[in-house]
Amino acid sequence: MRIVDATTARATLAAAWLGTDDAPIKAVSGSDQRSRxxxxxxxxxxxxxxxxxxxxxxxxxxxxxxxxxxxxxxxxxxxxxxxxxxxxxxxxxxxxxxxxxxxxxxxxxxxxxxxxxxxxxxxxxxxxxxxxxxxxxxxxxxxxxxxxxxxxxxxxxxxxxxxxxxxxxxxxxxxxxxxxxxxxxxxxxxxxxxxxxxxxxxxxxxxATGSSIIPLIAEPEWVDVGDRGGGTPDDTLPALLLDLPPPLPVRNGGDGGALIAHALIRQWASSDAALRAGLRRRVKKSIALAHALENGVYPSARELTAWVIGEDSVQLGFPSFLAPAHANTAELLATLREHREALCKVLGLVGAAEGDDRRRASALRDIRRKHAGVKIVAFSQYAETVHALFVELMRDGEVAALTSRGARIASGAISRADAIARFAPAASRQSPPPRSSAISLLLTTDILSEGVNLQDAGVVVHLDLPWTAARLEQRVGRIARMGSRHQTAFSYALQPPVSAEAIVRIEATLRSKLKLTTAVAGRMVNLLPTCNGASDETKSPAVLSEDIRRVLLSWRSGAEPLHDIAAPIVAASGATECGFVAACTVDGRVTLLSASRESVSEDPAELLATLRMAGGVTVDASSQSAKKAFRAIELHLASSRAMAGVFPDRSAAGQLRRSVLRRISVITARARPHARAHVATLAERARTTVNGRLGAGAESELRVAASSTGMSDEEWLRGIVLLGERQSHVARATEGPSSGEISRVIVLLLLRSKRERRNRCHRQRNADGLVSPLDYGSHPDGTSPFDSSQGGTNANEVHERFHPAGGRRWGSDNDGGLLAGYHSTRDRRRGGSAKDRASRRGSAREIWVARHLPL
Known part of the structure; x- marks a missing residue:
């Protein structure tokens, strides 16, 4: 092994793990010499x-x-x-x-x-x-x-x-x-x-660094649209919706009464227009179902789709051709009519209400005034909300509405592509439109919340809250993108009515899903004021990986890494706890291992904690500690190799693999003597396939093969082998190492605490009575009094290095004599010969030196 300082070891370890992540990629063609x-x-x-x-x-x-x-x-x-x-x-x-x-x-x-x-x-x-x-x-x-x-x-x-x-x-x-x-x-x-x-x-x-900076996302803000008026207090409509009589389900369908009420309350939280549309659809469905029951049939959900429900009318089919006959429809009709009458009552109250959607439009006008000259995109789950607000705002100018049915501006319908080009010409790589046809406020459904570039805009408004936090991030991501000319992206959310939030708990649901998403996939952007920071307790594996990468990037920039490493690089760094960090090659891949308190691990959380401790000053590396670390790494890698390919899961896929392996063993055992060699070869290849990495589709093929009959054993084995050959170009064939490369340690960085360096003196004396340099560590000025090329130094020489002439001397009357006097009474009490007592006094002096000499 090669001993170096800790800074060089850190840089070499970082370079080994980071590899060429920041290197250019391959050229597009071999004929030109463009940069990669x-x-x-x-x-x-x-x-x-x-x-x-x-x-x-x-x-x-x-x-x-x-x-x-x-x-x-x-x-x-x-x-x-x-x-x-x-x-x-x-x-x-x-x-x-x-x-x-x-x-x-x-x-x-x-x-x-x-x-x-x-x-x-x-x-x-x-x-x-x-x-x-x-x-x-x-x-x-x-x-x-x-x-x-x-x-x-x-x-x-x-x-x-x-x-x-x-x-x-x-x-x-x-x-x-x-x-x-x-x-x-x-x-x-x-x-x-x-x-x-x-x-x-x-x-x-x-x-994302470089010239294409992604805008910062400002803290989101709630927009209070005031009380819901129009003669329907904030808690009246939700109460009526929750008190709706149970609906009549379709044949072979569930009740769904509570879900229907919650869906209607969510529509009301978006806009009165969305609620009205939802109630009308329910009424039209009840009309179609009533028509079928009146003709003596009870349709299923699929059969009910034969009735085409339009915007304002219901086209009825011929019940006798669409569904089987059903007896005793009178009771079903009574239940259906009761539910429909309650729907019509609520629909009348909503139709009489005025002003709620106008207040929402007024809130959007306030946002436009606050961000004058900045384009705004407003999202909703419901096309009816988009249409209602468009009607209120289209006279303001530069307003468009876009839903699945197409796009509209004040002068009429336009294509979806035209609407996007007018609103975001730079993102669409189009020339800016004339001012008379420009769009600065785009009202749209979530049809534009995925895969569309709208970074010409600088403000996003949530007209309602979706059911998942992922949808919120997708909305914000339309404007906070590479290539945006805005330094900051702003987001607003129209606050849902208090009673709707209390019943449906939209915000609480979003907060819970946001916490789950952060723990699994990583932190999301600021989405809602009350959601920020709700999920920072648990870091996802992906976030841990990025934190590790940031630490290693700082290490790599700290010194020039070593290249062409033939022997392991070893160094020691001062730390608060003992342990080590090692970069090893495993199956051709560089892996980082960390150890703390005798436990070796690849866990990213433990690795990150150890890396953060490993930034201390250089201390003397112990050959004994290095050998112990090498042995621990060897045992860990051997254990990992032994466990490779083991499937402890009890899932259906795990049981399938075990079943196929059993069948392979049976086929091998019953093979005829003259065919055993050939069958054994096929069986080994089939086992390799079964123990390999198979995707969900390949596992489905394996399931079909496992249950197949009517073919010879050899044909069945060939089928399994063929499945493996189709997978060979996808990933490595087996769960264990495939390259056969011997694992080796590239860099070993030992972590030595101050207490550990102080207490090793009396445990690591060599056979000649010398004290190892490891027992004392470094001087407070950062230098070591030892020559690391020598095996050890006499304790008196150590004392001379720390204390120049005139200072305390080993065994002098200043301290050694006092120490000897202190132990004389204890030695006589413990008994033994004079030689034994002298040996004990010598050990006591060494312990005293280790405790009192400055480190």
């Missing part, structure tokens, strides 16, 4: 270049990665840079993002094919396989029971997968587990924290 950070007409920023390297490393290790950088950090071009070298590239995203991806791919000079989530939900799958799949807004595939997830998993079973989503967690931790299972399968549920930090990458906006 250029992607077609796009110049990647430093944080994007780092993301390309980190995603590539995750792809090599896991066969996939989840990039969940904060909204607006340029994930699209990171994905295209990573996918560029693949032979076939497929983009899976919401249909509304098709044009955006085609434009981005054209600028990056990367050819891609596109498939929408909506097409997958209808079973329309691309005709040929792709080697690389990018799933944008991946949270749309977070439900494993949907058809779109099954189709996507089948595509991903034969490709590497890059998932993009700034908000991978919406409602529960299982959301992110489902996404990771696309390339990890059942193993996604049992990933260690260290593994999550390597396959889930999330950086905050502060990581």
């Amino acid at each position: 950070n250029v992607l077609g007409a796009v110049v990647l920023r430093p944080h994007q270049i780092s993301a390309v390297a980190r995603v590539g490393a995750a792809m090599e290790e896991f066969g996939g990665a989840l990039l969940c950088d904060a909204v607006g950090m340029g994930k699209t071009f990171v994905a295209l840079a990573v996918a560029r070298d693949a032979p076939q590239r497929l983009i899976v995203a919401p249909a509304m993002l098709r044009d955006m991806w085609r434009t981005a791919a054209s600028r990056a000079e990367v050819g891609v094919e596109f498939a929408s989530f909506e097409a997958l939900s209808r079973g329309r799958v691309p005709a040929h396989d792709s080697a690389f799949i990018v799933v944008d807004e991946a949270h749309h595939a977070r439900n494993p029971s949907t058809r779109r997830f099954r189709e996507l998993a089948a595509l991903a079973s034969r490709a590497r997968v890059l998932l993009l989503s700034a908000t991978p967690v919406h409602n529960r931790r299982e959301d992110i587990v489902t996404l990771l299972s696309l390339f990890l399968g059942a193993r996604a549920a049992s990933l260690t924290t260290a593994e999550i930090t390597r396959c889930v990458i999330r950086r905050e906006r502060a990581a």
Whole structure:
């Protein structure tokens, strides 16, 4: 091993782990000599270049990665840079993002094919396989029971997968587990924290450096729109909605009465227009259901869709052709009519109310005056809210409304693309429109909350609160993006009525989901005034990884790292506790290990705590401590290798693998003697497949193969082997090390506390009676009195180095004589020969020196 100072060791350790994360990426073509950070007409920023390297490393290790950088950090071009070298590239995203991806791919000079989530939900799958799949807004595939997830998993079973989503967690931790299972399968549920930090990458906006600065997000503000008037006090409508008679469910359907009431209260919290529309839809549905019952049939939910419900009318079908007959419909009709009459009563009260939506429009006018000259985008869940506010504000000028039905301005309907180009010409790469057709206030539904660049705007307004904190961040992310000309982005939220909040607890629900999202995926931007800081107690693995990276970046800039390291680099640093930090190569990958109190760990939280302690001054490195650390690292890595490939989970996927392995063992045991060698070879390859990394789609194929019959044992084994061959290009074949590379320590940084250095004197004397330099540490001026090239120094020489001539002397009357006198009575009491008593007095002197000499 090679002893160096702690600063050099820290820089070398940081350089080994960080690698080339900040190095330029490959050139677009071999014919030109453009810099490697250029992607077609796009110049990647430093944080994007780092993301390309980190995603590539995750792809090599896991066969996939989840990039969940904060909204607006340029994930699209990171994905295209990573996918560029693949032979076939497929983009899976919401249909509304098709044009955006085609434009981005054209600028990056990367050819891609596109498939929408909506097409997958209808079973329309691309005709040929792709080697690389990018799933944008991946949270749309977070439900494993949907058809779109099954189709996507089948595509991903034969490709590497890059998932993009700034908000991978919406409602529960299982959301992110489902996404990771696309390339990890059942193993996604049992990933260690260290593994999550390597396959889930999330950086905050502060990581985006360079010329394209993302705006700061100001503290969000509530906007009080006043009491709900119009003769309906704030608590009257919610009480009426909660007191609605139970609705008549469709055949084979649940009651849903409480859910209906809560949905109507949420609509009322958005606007009176949204509530009116919701009540009218309920009334129209009851009319259609009543018509069916009057004709003696009781339809199911699917059969009821045959009645086309329009804006103002209900088109009735022929009940006898649409649903089976049903007896005793009179009682059902009575229940239905009671519910419908109550709905009509509430609808009459809401229709008589005036002024509530006007106050909301007035609040928007106040925001426009406060931010004069700044473009504003206002989001709502309900198209009726957007339309009602547009009617109130369109005479103010430069106002547009955009919903799923299209866009409107004061003069009439326009296309959606035209509306976006007029509102955000810079983000759309269009020329600014003339002032007469410009749009400065865009009222829209959440149809524009994903995948759209609106950074021309500097203010976002939440007209109502969505059901997830992820949707709030997506809204804010439309304006807080790279390329914005604003230094600060502002956000406002219209405060819901007090009674609605008390019943539905919208804000409390958002706070709970925000806390969960922060713990799993990382901290989100400021969303609501009362939500800020609610989730800072627990750091997600991705956030821990970024904190570790920041510490190591500061280390790397502190000194010049060593290169071409043949022997382990060892150094020691002063710290508050004993331990060590080590950089090791494991299966060709650099891994950081930390130890505190005899425990070696890869856990990011423990590693971060140890790294923060390891910034002290250089102290003398102990060969004994280094050997002990090397031994602990060796045992830890051996234990990890022994556990590789073990599936302790009791999930269905784990049981499936065990079942297939048992069948392989049975086939091997009953093979005929002349075929045993061939069958054993196939069986070993099949076991490698079963123990390998399989995504959700490959696990589905394995499930089908496990239950297949009607084929010979050899044919069945070949089928399992073929499944493994299709996975070989996706990720490493087995859970354990595949390269066969011997693990070794690159850098070992020992942490030595002051107390440990002081107390080692009487335990580490060498055979010649010399005291190791480790027993004393460094002088207060930062220098060591010892020559680290020698094995030890006589205790009197140590005393001379610390105390020049005229000072205290070893064994002098000043202290040694007093010490000897102090121990003489105790020695006589303990008995023994004079030689034994002299030996005890010598040990006592050494202990005294260790305690009293300055360190």
